[in-house]
Structure formats: C-alpha cells, structure tokens
Amino acid sequence: MVSFIAGLLDATVQAATVLLLAGMGELISERAGVLNLGVEGMMLVGALGGFITTVLTGSHWLGFGVGILLGMILALVHAFLCITLKSNQVISGVMLTLLGAGLTTFFGSGWVEESIEGFPQLTLPLVGQYLVGIPVIGEAFFRSTATDYLALGLLVVVWYFLHHSNLGLEMIAVGEDPEMADTMGVSVFRLRYLAVLIGGGFAGAAGAHLSLAFSQLWVPGMTAGRGWIAVALVIFAQWRPRRMLVGAYLFGLLDALRIRSQSISLTLGPDAPLAGVINPIVEFLMNPQIMGTYPYLATIIVLAYAVIRTKSDQLAVPSALLQAYSRETD
Amino acid sequence: MSEHTTLRMEGILKEFPGVVANDHVNLSVERGEIHGLLGENGAGKSTLMKILYGLYSQDDGDIYLDGERLDLESPQDAIDAGIGMVHQHFMLIPRLTVAENVVLGEREPATAFRSDAEDSWLPAAVRNNSLVQSLAGQFSLGLDVPEQRIQDLADQYGFDIDVSAKIWELDVGQQQRVEILKALYRDVDLLILDEPTAVLTPTEAERLFDSLERLTDEGLSIIFITHKLTEVDAIVDRVTVLREGQNVGTAEVSSVTRAELAEMMVGREVLFEIDRDAVDLGEPVLRARGVEATNNRNIEALSGVDLTVRQGEIVGIAGVSGNGQKELAEVMAGIRDVTAGELLVNGEDITGAKPKTFVDSGVSFVPEDRLQYGCAEDLSVMHNATMKDFRDGRFGDRPFLDYGKLRDYAETLVDEFDVRGVSDVTETKAGDLSGGNLQKLILAREIYRDPDLLIANQPTRGVDVGAIEFIRETLLEQRKAGTGIILLSEDLDEIFDLSDRILVVYEGEFVYETTPAEADRERIGLEMTGGGDDDGGEAETSPPPSGVTQGSES
Numbered sequence: 031m032v033s034f035i036a037g038l039l040d041a042t043v044q045a046a047t048v049l050l051l052a053g054m055g056e057l058i059s060e061r062a063g064v065l066n067l068g069v070e071g072m073m074l075v076g077a078l079g080g081f082i083t084t085v086l087t088g089s090h091w092l093g094f095g096v097g098i099l100l101g102m103i104l105a106l107v108h109a110f111l112c113i114t115l116k117s118n119q120v121i122s123g124v125m126l127t128l129l130g131a132g133l134t135t136f137f138g139s140g141w142v143e144e145s146i147e148g149f150p151q152l153t154l155p156l157v158g159q160y161l162v163g164i165p166v167i168g169e170a171f172f173r174s175t176a177t178d179y180l181a182l183g184l185l186v187v188v189w190y191f192l193h194h195s196n197l198g199l200e201m202i203a204v205g206e207d208p209e210m211a212d213t214m215g216v217s218v219f220r221l222r223y224l225a226v227l228i229g230g231g232f233a234g235a236a237g238a239h240l241s242l243a244f245s246q247l248w249v250p251g252m253t254a255g256r257g258w259i260a261v262a263l264v265i266f267a268q269w270r271p272r273r274m275l276v277g278a279y280l281f282g283l284l285d286a287l288r289i290r291s292q293s294i295s296l297t298l299g300p301d302a303p304l305a306g307v308i309n310p311i312v313e314f315l316m317n318p319q320i321m322g323t324y325p326y327l328a329t330i331i332v333l334a335y336a337v338i339r340t341k342s343d344q345l346a347v348p349s350a351l352l353q354a355y356s357r358e359t360d
Numbered sequence: 361m362s363e364h365t366t367l368r369m370e371g372i373l374k375e376f377p378g379v380v381a382n383d384h385v386n387l388s389v390e391r392g393e394i395h396g397l398l399g400e401n402g403a404g405k406s407t408l409m410k411i412l413y414g415l416y417s418q419d420d421g422d423i424y425l426d427g428e429r430l431d432l433e434s435p436q437d438a439i440d441a442g443i444g445m446v447h448q449h450f451m452l453i454p455r456l457t458v459a460e461n462v463v464l465g466e467r468e469p470a471t472a473f474r475s476d477a478e479d480s481w482l483p484a485a486v487r488n489n490s491l492v493q494s495l496a497g498q499f500s501l502g503l504d505v506p507e508q509r510i511q512d513l514a515d516q517y518g519f520d521i522d523v524s525a526k527i528w529e530l531d532v533g534q535q536q537r538v539e540i541l542k543a544l545y546r547d548v549d550l551l552i553l554d555e556p557t558a559v560l561t562p563t564e565a566e567r568l569f570d571s572l573e574r575l576t577d578e579g580l581s582i583i584f585i586t587h588k589l590t591e592v593d594a595i596v597d598r599v600t601v602l603r604e605g606q607n608v609g610t611a612e613v614s615s616v617t618r619a620e621l622a623e624m625m626v627g628r629e630v631l632f633e634i635d636r637d638a639v640d641l642g643e644p645v646l647r648a649r650g651v652e653a654t655n656n657r658n659i660e661a662l663s664g665v666d667l668t669v670r671q672g673e674i675v676g677i678a679g680v681s682g683n684g685q686k687e688l689a690e691v692m693a694g695i696r697d698v699t700a701g702e703l704l705v706n707g708e709d710i711t712g713a714k715p716k717t718f719v720d721s722g723v724s725f726v727p728e729d730r731l732q733y734g735c736a737e738d739l740s741v742m743h744n745a746t747m748k749d750f751r752d753g754r755f756g757d758r759p760f761l762d763y764g765k766l767r768d769y770a771e772t773l774v775d776e777f778d779v780r781g782v783s784d785v786t787e788t789k790a791g792d793l794s795g796g797n798l799q800k801l802i803l804a805r806e807i808y809r810d811p812d813l814l815i816a817n818q819p820t821r822g823v824d825v826g827a828i829e830f831i832r833e834t835l836l837e838q839r840k841a842g843t844g845i846i847l848l849s850e851d852l853d854e855i856f857d858l859s860d861r862i863l864v865v866y867e868g869e870f871v872y873e874t875t876p877a878e879a880d881r882e883r884i885g886l887e888m889t890g891g892g893d894d895d896g897g898e899a900e901t902s903p904p905p906s907g908v909t910q911g912s913e914s
Contacts, residue, residue: 191499194501195498195500196466196467196468196497196500196501197498197499198501199460199463199464199501200465202453202456203453203456206453206455207452207453209451210451210452211464211465212415212434212435213413213415213435213445213447213451214451214464214465214542215434215436215439215465216464216465217434217436349453349455357415
C-alpha cells in the first residue's frame with residue numbers, strides 16, 4: 031500500500047508539472063485578454079521538436095529550449111491573427127491545435143522508434159538525500175527532474191510578475207480594459223504580443239517536459255488532451271497563480287489515478303451487502319475514460335460555485351477576454 | 361495669437377466614414393486660463409480632444425504646444441508633452457485599487473529602487489543606474505510612495521478617497537475624482553476635462569472649481585468641456601463653441617450672454633424657463649414602508665425609508681452622491697433586493713418580486729449609468745427600444761416575433777423622441793449613439809409604455825442643453841399624464857424646476873422634506889451634507905391629502 035501511494039504521488043508530481051507549465055502560459059495570455067486554445071498544438075510541437083533535438087544532439091536542455099522556441103513560433107501565428115488582424119481568438123486557437131496535431135503526426139512518424147536519454151531524476155543538493163528518505167512523499171517530491179523544480183520556481187516568478195511588477199499590472203490592465211490602458215500610455219499591442227508569446231513558450235515547455243522528462247519517448251498525439259485540461263485549469267484556478275498550484279496537483283492526482291485505475295480494486299466482495307448495487311457504480315466511476323473527465327467536471331463545479339458565490343470584483347474572468355482592440359473605432 | 365498662447369490647434373480635420381467630425385477646427389488656449397469647449401453632443405468636442413490626447417490622428421491640420429509642433433502618435437506622446445485628460449466615460453479598472461489605477465503606466469519601481477528614496481538599502485549609485493531603473497520599473501512595483509503622494513493630492517484638493525479601495529467599491533462621484541487624480545498625478549501642464557462636474561454635487565463642483573483655479577494660478581492651462589452654461593459663467597475665461605464639427609467662434613465669457621452662447625451652440629433660441637402646469641394628484645402609485653437595503657459591499661445603504669408617490673406627482677430626491685440614491689432607485693425598480701420593509705405598487709405588495717413583476721406592474725426605470733444598465737450596447741436601436749415590451753403580444757403571435765412591427769415601433773420612438781444619429785434602427789447600435797441621444801432612446805422606451813411609476817436617476821447627467829430641455833419637458837408631460845415620478849438628481853436646479861415635493865437623502869435616510877416654493881437652498885445644502893439641525897429635521901414623508909392641487913412654481 032505504501033509503495034502504491036508513493037508511486038501514485040510520484041506520478042502526480044510528473045503529471046502536475048505538465049499542467050502547471052501549460053496552465054501558467056494560458057493564465058498569462060488570458061490575463062492580457064487573449065484566449066489561447068492552441069495550447070494542445072503548441073505542446074505537441076514543443077514535444078516533438080524537443081524530442082528530435084535531443085535525439086540529434088543528445089542534449090535534453092537544448093531540446094527543452096527548442097521546444098519552448100517552437101511553442102513561441104506557433105504562438106506568434108496566434109498573436110498575429112488575434113492581435114494584429116483582430117480575428118476570432120477561438121477559431122485561431124482551435125485551428126492551431128489541429129495544425130499542431132497534424133504537423134507533428136506527419137513529421138513525427140519517423141521518430142516513434144527512437145529513444146533518448148531525457149531529464150534524469152535529481153535530488154536537491156546537500157539536504158536532498160535526507161529529504162528523499164522521508165517515507166511515502168520523499169521520493170515523489172524530492173527526487174524529481176529539473177523541469178519539475180523549474181515549474182514550481184516559475185510559478186513563484188509568474189505570481190510575482192503578475193501581481194508585483196509594473197509589467198504585470200499593465201498586462202492585467204490590458205486584459206481588463208484595453209482602451210483605459212491605452213489612454214494611460216500602455217501599449218496594448220506590445221503587451222498582448224508579449225503575453226501570447228510567453229504563453230506559447232510555456233506551452234512548448236510543457237510539451238518538451240512531456241517527451242523529455244515524463245515519458246522520454248515520442249508518440250503522436252501524446253499530449254492526450256492535457257492542453258485542454260490546462261485551459262480548464264486556468265478557469266479552475268480562477269485566473270490566480272496560487273490557486274493554480276492546488277489545481278495542477280489535484281488534476282495531476284486524477285491523471286495519475288486514471289492511469290492506475292485498473293490496478294486499484296475498490297469493489298466489494300460478492301457477499302457484501304449491496305455489492306450488486308455498489309460494485310457497478312464503483313466500476314463506472316473508476317473507468318479510465320470516466321476518470322479522464324474528472325478535471326473538466328471539477329472545473330464546471332468550480333465555475334458554477336464561483337459564479338453563484340462571488341460578487342462583481344471576485345468574478346475573475348478578465349473583462350476584455352476575447353476582445354480585440356483598435357483605437358479608432360467610432 | 362498672443363505671446364501667452366500655449367496650445368494652438370490649426371485647421372484640424374477628422375473624418376469618419378460618412379461623417380466629418382471635425383471640419384477644419386481652430387482652437388487656441390492661453391497659459392493659465394480655463395478654456396471652455398462648448399457644444400451639443402456629437403458636435404465634435406470629444407473627437408477634437410481625442411486628437412489632442414493622441415487617441416485619434418487628424419487627417420489634416422497641426423497642433424502646436426508652446427510653439428513646438430506636436431506629432432502625437434499615442435496617448436503616451438501626449439502624456440510626455442504634458443497633456444492630461446479626464447475622459448467622459450470612466451477609464452478605470454473596477455477590479456484594481458485606486459492607487460493601481462492611478463500609477464498604471466508610470467512604472468513606479470519598488471521603494472528600495474526609487475531614486476528619491478531616503479532610507480533604501482541599495483546604494484544610490486546602483487539605484488540611479490539607468491539599466492537598474494529600467495529593470496526595476498518593469499519587474500517591480502512599489503505602491504507605498506505613490507499611495508502617499510496620491511493621498512496628499514487627494515487631501516490637497518479636498519477629495520475624499522481611500523487610495524487602497526477597489527474602484528468598484530466607490531460611487532460614481534468618487535470614481536470621477538480618481539480620474540482627476542490620475543491626471544494630477546502626472547504633473548500635467550495642460551489638463552483636458554471632459555464634463556468633469558457631470559457627477560459632482562453643487563458643493564463638490566464648487567470645491568473642484570476652487571481646485572482648478574488653484575491649478576491655473578500655478579500656470580496650468582485647462583480645457584473644460586461642458587454643457588452647463590452656468591459653469592461657463594462660473595469659471596471659464598474664454599470659450600470656444602463647436603457645432604456640427606465646425607468652430608462657431610471663440611469669445612471672452614465676460615462679453616457674451618448665456619442666451620447668446622446657447623444660441624451659438626444649438627443654432628436656435630433655447631428656452632430656459634419651464635412651464636409647469638398644475639396637476640391634480642391621484643391615487644398613490646408607490647408606497648414604500650421601512651425599506652432597508654445594502655449596497656454592493658453588503659453595507660447598509662438604506663436604513664428605513666418611507667416614501668409615497670402619487671399619480672401626477674414628481675418627487676425630487678436631492679443628496680450628495682453615495683448617500684443611498686443608487687440603491688433607492690434600484691430597490692424601487694425591483695432590481696435590488698430589500699433586506700426589510702415593503703413595497704406596494706398600485707396597492708399591490710410586490711416586495712421581493714422579480715424585476716419582471718415590477719415591469720409588468722407599470723414601473724419604468726431610467727438608470728444612472730445608461731451605458732452599463734440602461735441599454736445593451738452591442739444590440740441595435742430596435743432591440744433596445746423594444747426590450748421591455750417585445751413579449752406583450754403586440755409584436756406578433758408567440759413564440760414568433762414580427763420584426764416589421766418591432767421596427768415600426770422603434771422608428772416611432774426614434775421620431776417622437778428626436779433620437780439623432782440613427783441611420784437604420786436595425787443597424788445602428790445603441791452603444792454608438794451619443795450620450796444625449798442614448799438617454800432619449802432609453803427615456804422613450806421607458807415612457808412610451810405609459811408607466812404608472814417612473815424612476816429617473818440622473819436623467820440629464822452629461823447630456824447637452826437641447827436634450828436636457830427635451831428630457832425635462834418629457835418628464836413634465838408624463839406627470840400631466842398621471843405618472844408618479846421619482847426624480848433623483850444631483851442638479852439642484854433640476855430638482856427645484858421639476859419637483860412637486862423635495863426630499864433630501866443623507867446616509868440612507870430622508871432627513872428633510874420641503875416643496876420648491878417653501879424651500880431654502882441653504883437649508884437643503886446643509887441637510888445634504890448632514891449639517892441640518894436635529895430638532896426640526898426629522899423627515900415628514902407623509903403625502904399631502906389626496907386631491908390636493910399643487911400649484912405652478914416655475
């Protein structure tokens with residue numbers, strides 16, 4: 031049992047990192063008023079690009095960098111379409127996801143058999159070996175890949191950036207009321223581009239982490255909807271970085287459970303009272319496909335709860351999300 | 361052009377598809393003067409000022425500030441040149457604090473990185489390094505020093521503002537003050553004020569005028585956009601009048617009469633006197649007893665309000681903004697829940713009923729914020745005009761709507777209420793109408809359904825003289841037709857001109873009742889600010905006996 035929980039936590043941390051990286055990017059982009067539904071595509075491009083680079087050069091860090099870069103290149107297309115051409119953000123995002131999936135399936139077909147030496151599991155210097163010794167959680171939290179630590183560090187950076195820096199304040203302002211920001215001398219155009227590019231970089235990093243640290247191989251469509259979960263995660267977190275940490279680990283745990291659901295038996299023995307009623311329900315709830323919907327279900331519940339409970343200031347959706355801005359419209 | 365000229369705008373031309381918003385307009389402003397910019401809604405004042413603030417670029421013409429030609433690509437250029445603007449529609453982010461709204465774009469670094477910080481742990485050499493300053497300005501944010509500065513500015517000009525409050529917690533008047541603080545914080549040389557007093561009470565406006573005069577004494581120049589001729593008389597030195605995008609002329613205020621200015625503005629003579637005929641009071645349409653309600657912050661805003669309104673009666677409610685007027689209006693319109701008390705409309709108790717029940721009971725409502733609550737900005741004039749009535753069967757058999765009928769109805773409203781700027785009722789969006797015309801459209805929608813009770817909250821705020829005249833006449837006609845009207849206004853003249861009874865609201869209670877004939881303005885001013893004497897001040901809100909005829913008091 032202990033080893034099962036330790037393994038589950040380990041998988042949770044790994045799954046959470048993917049969501050955390052992609053979610054942070056989405057969060058920044060949306061706070062600036064641009065919805066990015068292309069995360070899934072940007073993750074795939076980052077995953078394949080990172081993987082191929084690592085195979086060719088043997089450097090997983092170089093691969094990680096290329097992953098980020100490719101995510102940003104795809105994001106640049108999104109930014110150009112949505113900010114410069116003021117086209118529909120939803121359409122552009124969905125198109126980019128489909129584009130990313132199609133391109134990576136085509137170009138990635140020859141790389142499925144390849145293997146790489148990805149990110150190794152590390153312990154923290156000095157105190158690491160003692161921390162790893164902590165029962166149950168030690169291995170999961172203190173023997174991780176560099177990208178796991180990086181994601182947590184970046185979360186602090188993102189939180190600080192958005193809520194304690196001038197650029198962050200300007201970005202939030204641009205997402206709330208671009209016209210107001212413009213009259214205060216803030217460049218809506220530049221900040222939105224910046225936010226979308228940062229968002230794409232994060233998505234690319236999430237994809238690269240997936241192929242270089244999480245599974246250490248390339249499979250077409252390997253993101254398996256995690257990009258969409260990242261979009262849901264931002265809503266779940268109500269556009270706040272700190273809540274995103276909780277959400278990422280919760281969703282990561284659900285993901286880890288889903289993969290392991292076959293090996294868990296929670297059904298009652300055939301002689302137990304009500305076994306005939308309860309067992310089918312448990313089986314249904316533990317079905318991997320059904321478990322895959324839990325993050326979305328949780329997001330719907332949080333969304334409903336937030337709308338019912340909150341007053342105008344706390345409803346966290348950026349007011350100008352999905353709104354293109356141009357100065358001279360009369 | 362005298363040597364004191366600071367701003368010159370020459371031959372400014374700006375065209376929008378199908379409209380010439382500014383047709384070779386000239387404007388010159390002298391240093392240290394308050395220059396009035398007068399004109400009806402849609403006359404091109406805002407467009408001209410948006411060009412000056414770098415929001416629009418002109419198609420032709422030049423701008424000179426202190427002799428130097430300005431090339432304004434963006435508001436940042438205008439800010440750098442020392443031009444500040446307080447916009448007509450609030451440019452504030454509700455979710456952020458006062459301080460955050462004010463410093464936005466100023467790149468205030470964390471306190472330790474400030475070059476003027478006294479006790480920073482960083483050596484001055486590091487702090488004053490331009491790279492360090494640039495990085496700190498982007499990647500840190502210090503609000504302590506700015507908050508103190510904003511608070512000092514607020515105190516200096518007598519603005520009652522908590523700098524750490526969120527904007528949504530403030531009332532409209534306070535939000536306006538934050539707008540002015542935004543400009544003052546940027547040490548501007550030329551300040552554009554787009555109808556700054558529209559939301560201030562007379563006392564507050566007086567205080568603002570004092571502040572503005574103090575600013576001009578220090579050499580600041582002010583462009584003051586207004587519709588109120590009384591304000592032109594009160595503080596403006598010279599005035600430029602625009603009509604239909606053209607410059608009608610510039611004049612020394614001391615050398616023109618109010619009537620002349622009004623005629624320049626509207627292009628015809630304007631009546632200032634309103635004839636109020638006597639109207640017989642009928643049955644009570646509204647009885648409110650012991651009504652209590654909370655505001656958006658869940659703090660008690662109405663503490664036991666009794667109010668009766670009769671057919672053919674206009675009850676004017678005066679008060680300083682933020683004393684419960686907004687909540688009072690919303691409670692009576694059925695869109696804010698009461699926490700105690702009861703509401704009877706036409707004798708029927710509909711306390712706690714849905715807004716639709718209020719609508720169906722004959723309650724009409726003209727809200728304070730016409731863009732946010734009065735209309736659906738992105739929907740057409742037709743949709744907005746029929747929004748309250750499309751269900752009542754006149755427009756086709758349910759569940760289908762006859763768009764031809766909806767259209768005819770909307771066109772009737774537009775014609776009868778003289779709503780201008782509508783090319784096609786199904787195409788023109790409500791949000792594209794100018795303030796005065798949108799207000800006429802909303803009033804048309806609310807009045808054409810022949811309501812028993814009409815609640816009008818600041819119906820003439822921010823609209824031009826022509827529209828004000830029209831709106832006031834419409835309210836009086838409606839009174840004649842037997843509608844009971846609650847008029848909430850911060851314009852005391854309006855309250856005096858239109859009301860049969862005047863109630864003063866202070867901190868969520870009626871503290872004084874009078875009639876325009878008996879009223880003493882000073883007493884009302886005192887009561888509005890809580891300074892009334894307590895012995896005789898308790899409100900007598902019982903209505904006069906049924907059938908009493910109110911005389912004409914205009």
